[in-house]
Amino acid sequence: xxxxxxxxxxxxxxxxxxxxxxxxxxxxxxxxxxxxxxxxxxxxxxxxxxxxxxxxxxxxxxxxxxxxxxxxxxxxxxxxxxxxxxxxxxxxxxxxxxxxxxxxxxxxxxxxxxxxxxxxxxxxxxxxxxxxxxxxxxxxxxxxxxxxxxxxxxxxxxx
Amino acid sequence: xxxxxxxxxxxxxxxxxxxxxxxxxxxxxxxxxxxxxxxxxxxxxxxxxxxxxxxxxxxxxxxxxxxxxxxxxxxxxxxxxxxxxxxxxxxxxxxxxxxxxxxxxxxxxxxxxxxxxxxxxxxxxxxxxxxxxxxxxxxxxxxxxxxxxxxxxxxxxxxxxxxxxxxxxxxxxxxxxxxxxxxxxxxxxxxxxxxxxxxxxxxxxxxxxxxxxxxxxxxxxxxxxxxxxxxxxxxxxxxxxxxxxxxxxxxxxxxxxxxxxxxxxxxxxxxxxxxxxxxxxxxxxxxxxxxxxxxxxxxxxxxxxxxxxxxxxxxxxxxxxxxxxxxxxxxxxxxxxxxxxxxxxxxxxxxxxxxxxxxxxxxxxxxxxxxxxxxxxxxxxxxxxxxxxxxxxxxxxxxxxxxxxxxxxxxxxxxxxxxxxxxxxxxxxxxxxxxxxxxxxxxxxxxxxxxxxxxxxxxxxxxxxxxxxxxxxxxxxxxxxxxxxxxxxxxxxxxxxxxxxxxxxxxxxxxxxxxxxxxxxxxxxxxxxxxxxxxxxxxxxxxxxxxxxxxxxxxxxxxxxxxxxxxxxxxxxxxxxxxxxxxxxxxxxxxxxxxxxxxxxxxxxxxxxxxxxxxxxxxxxxxxxxxxxxxxxxxxxxxxxxxxxxxxxxxxxxxxxxxxxxxxxxxxxxxxxxxxxxxxxxxxxxxxxxxxxxxxxxxxxxxxxxxxxxxxxxxxxxxxxxxxxxxxxxxxxxxxxxxxxxxxxxxxxxxxxxxxxxxxxxxxxxxxxxxxxxxxxxxxxxx
Numbered sequence: 001x002x003x004x005x006x007x008x009x010x011x012x013x014x015x016x017x018x019x020x021x022x023x024x025x026x027x028x029x030x031x032x033x034x035x036x037x038x039x040x041x042x043x044x045x046x047x048x049x050x051x052x053x054x055x056x057x058x059x060x061x062x063x064x065x066x067x068x069x070x071x072x073x074x075x076x077x078x079x080x081x082x083x084x085x086x087x088x089x090x091x092x093x094x095x096x097x098x099x100x101x102x103x104x105x106x107x108x109x110x111x112x113x114x115x116x117x118x119x120x121x122x123x124x125x126x127x128x129x130x131x132x133x134x135x136x137x138x139x140x141x142x143x144x145x146x147x148x149x150x151x152x153x154x155x156x157x158x159x
Numbered sequence: 160x161x162x163x164x165x166x167x168x169x170x171x172x173x174x175x176x177x178x179x180x181x182x183x184x185x186x187x188x189x190x191x192x193x194x195x196x197x198x199x200x201x202x203x204x205x206x207x208x209x210x211x212x213x214x215x216x217x218x219x220x221x222x223x224x225x226x227x228x229x230x231x232x233x234x235x236x237x238x239x240x241x242x243x244x245x246x247x248x249x250x251x252x253x254x255x256x257x258x259x260x261x262x263x264x265x266x267x268x269x270x271x272x273x274x275x276x277x278x279x280x281x282x283x284x285x286x287x288x289x290x291x292x293x294x295x296x297x298x299x300x301x302x303x304x305x306x307x308x309x310x311x312x313x314x315x316x317x318x319x320x321x322x323x324x325x326x327x328x329x330x331x332x333x334x335x336x337x338x339x340x341x342x343x344x345x346x347x348x349x350x351x352x353x354x355x356x357x358x359x360x361x362x363x364x365x366x367x368x369x370x371x372x373x374x375x376x377x378x379x380x381x382x383x384x385x386x387x388x389x390x391x392x393x394x395x396x397x398x399x400x401x402x403x404x405x406x407x408x409x410x411x412x413x414x415x416x417x418x419x420x421x422x423x424x425x426x427x428x429x430x431x432x433x434x435x436x437x438x439x440x441x442x443x444x445x446x447x448x449x450x451x452x453x454x455x456x457x458x459x460x461x462x463x464x465x466x467x468x469x470x471x472x473x474x475x476x477x478x479x480x481x482x483x484x485x486x487x488x489x490x491x492x493x494x495x496x497x498x499x500x501x502x503x504x505x506x507x508x509x510x511x512x513x514x515x516x517x518x519x520x521x522x523x524x525x526x527x528x529x530x531x532x533x534x535x536x537x538x539x540x541x542x543x544x545x546x547x548x549x550x551x552x553x554x555x556x557x558x559x560x561x562x563x564x565x566x567x568x569x570x571x572x573x574x575x576x577x578x579x580x581x582x583x584x585x586x587x588x589x590x591x592x593x594x595x596x597x598x599x600x601x602x603x604x605x606x607x608x609x610x611x612x613x614x615x616x617x618x619x620x621x622x623x624x625x626x627x628x629x630x631x632x633x634x635x636x637x638x639x640x641x642x643x644x645x646x647x648x649x650x651x652x653x654x655x656x657x658x659x660x661x662x663x664x665x666x667x668x669x670x671x672x673x674x675x676x677x678x679x680x681x682x683x684x685x686x687x688x689x690x691x692x693x694x695x696x697x698x699x700x701x702x703x704x705x706x707x708x709x710x711x712x713x714x715x716x717x718x719x720x721x722x723x724x725x726x727x728x729x730x731x732x733x734x735x736x737x738x739x740x741x742x743x744x745x746x747x748x749x750x751x752x753x754x755x756x757x758x759x760x761x762x763x764x765x766x767x768x769x770x771x772x773x774x775x776x777x778x779x780x781x782x783x784x785x786x787x788x789x790x791x792x793x794x795x796x797x798x799x800x801x802x803x804x805x806x807x808x809x810x811x812x813x814x815x816x817x818x819x820x821x822x823x824x825x826x827x828x829x830x831x832x833x834x835x836x837x838x839x840x841x842x843x844x845x846x847x848x849x850x851x852x853x854x855x856x857x858x859x860x861x862x863x864x865x866x867x868x869x870x871x872x873x874x875x876x877x878x879x880x881x882x883x884x885x886x887x888x889x890x891x892x893x894x895x896x897x898x899x900x901x902x903x904x905x906x907x908x909x910x911x912x913x914x915x916x917x918x919x920x921x922x923x924x925x926x927x928x929x930x931x932x933x934x935x936x937x938x939x940x941x942x
Binding site (some may be wrong): 021023024026031038039041050056060077079081091095102105106129133134135142144 | 168169171172173174175176177178179180181182183185187274349350351352353356400401402403405432434435453634657659660757825826829830832833834835836837859860861868869871873874
């Protein structure tokens, strides 16, 4: 155990800081120190993708990063998707197309889909499948998620 | 339009989509301690000594507790059953005397953070004396085998047989007998949320609250009251948002007992959040059966007899409430499937080994029984030169034969077995695929089509135990519905939800039956302090039994609301309708009262009510379907096998299912597709592997493969919707079915693809390695 260090970062557009042990995982820092429990921990070894966040604009697994690595970073979590009290088109589409059941993978899935659509605004079905294969969903069989991402892509292109 | 049957978007989604779900891991109580468990590195060993002195002195550590220290505060879980010949075992919260599987909890640390608690685990000194590891049922049944449980007197914890007619004689005289030795390997449920629990002991009130990621809060409360020696009314169990269950969270776990006892000992809230390794090591696992089976058919393809011997590796402990019998009994109960089987003999044994306990997982036993029976049907078809669909059509029970008592005593109340197969054959364009298959074979391509038919008992009533002899009544649930004084509706259930969308579907049932507006109905579940007594959600029961209870309570309230409205409007109740939150006089649409106005009167006291009527607008009703109802489906898989890489690609998947009257088609489709995806994973990818030393070799999601979006094909679902004649509302269960049919359909499709090579699929999952060994016994690739 080492003395706590200060971590300063920008989360969902807000400057945040906290003190934690250097070994603390970023996901634990987000959940415990910043109270942002929307980002979930499913495996702690970088496979399930439930903990996916946008780290300086790119999808990253917050369960295999340390909080100190995020010092100075810009982070987006599921809590930051809603803008001005309105659901993000991805959130709307997941609801419309029954893209979630238990909800546990949903935050990571939304962020991963956002990352996909930022880099590829018009993905084919195969590209969506490959893109979201970074996150495990045990409930839906991915059917509703695929439909939702396709629909959100359309909405976001038209916006 | 009726709300029952409408594709209503889920009310629970808003919180999940915005990161506002509240799972156990998200909860923090003031002064809360974090629990970490020290887990056995050995599969079978005597505990010689445990020294926790160093651990206790580490910074941030509040307590370090061994099994012997915890024992005075928590009795062991004893999985009882009235089943003849069953040997009960005890599962302590923390191991005492010896450990029986790698990963069993030996000691617990309570600390200010999980990090500090895990540090302290490394400072606990345990001396073990290893014992011979029982790694297989064969080893367990050997004459001189070491006993996993000395007190049980045998490693065979249970045996049972279902017999109808004389299968031996029928097989001896049948013109065609096909058989095989089948193996469905061990499987893990892998809920995305690992198991977690948080206990808070209020020493002043002498009350304990447990929040747990469980499917069965009601069951936990009743059992924990006994184990913790606390009256049940001083115990509240809450299942908040739960990240998937699939049966894995439907038993009482030792961690739940331990965390309750630890919170009481420490006088501070105690939270344990399992990590993935703990989940793969200790959550109940499924299947792991070896089945020797023979199917005898007449020359015309009709079944004469089925005989099976099933040995199940039940792991180290029998679990409460399902016991070690849950899997194997279901296999021998459901092997005859939806077919006419005049002679049947199914025998099963549950054998203890040094592995994680066996428990229920989506489909329970029936993915295994369906795999075996459907493989045998295809083998018989090939032997007789009859098309496999045609062979099934000759044997499926027809509607005019129902209700039908199966050879194991299960009653199929109704079903659309023939219709579902014919429809699936047509939707999947069976003949076109056959033609493509023939063309492909000429070009060296291996395309196959596999069919699986099944029937399952859902909404199991009290007459038929979901697990024979087990200490649980699975047949009853209640609903308490209150029209609040302001006219909104609060409906509480003993059920618990872990993805099924009950807050939406049960609200649809309540709103429709009561005549309330959907947006004014709120469903509460998963809290023993809020709902009527019940057990929880498992075994495809909630729509049938919870939905039935909701209908009964809503109808009682509707009747009372109409009586009040009739009194206030001075008309006969029979002249009123109640819909969409408004009571109206037939033929006089301007004479109306809102539900809000009726509720206000109901709570205003006797002066505004009909003479003698009790004030209030609240009802509790319980429902028991008594027998339960049959859901059925046909699955058709089209696969292509790459003979060089041995990869199997599922090109098409069709499900034609009948879950009776549909409450919400979006949710039914989600259940059918999600279950099928799990079944495809079970067929091709997912396998728990133990070494001969009892060590788990698949302890991460790199080793245990859950299907991703890249492996799950598009799954087409057709709903037949033939209402159950025996359940209130006509509902049938739908939660498990997908997982029942898919492994068999995929296995049959692979065998069909490789039929020119004489390959039969008798072992699941069909990994590339297994397929390689099957198609190239000499170890050389095919071309």
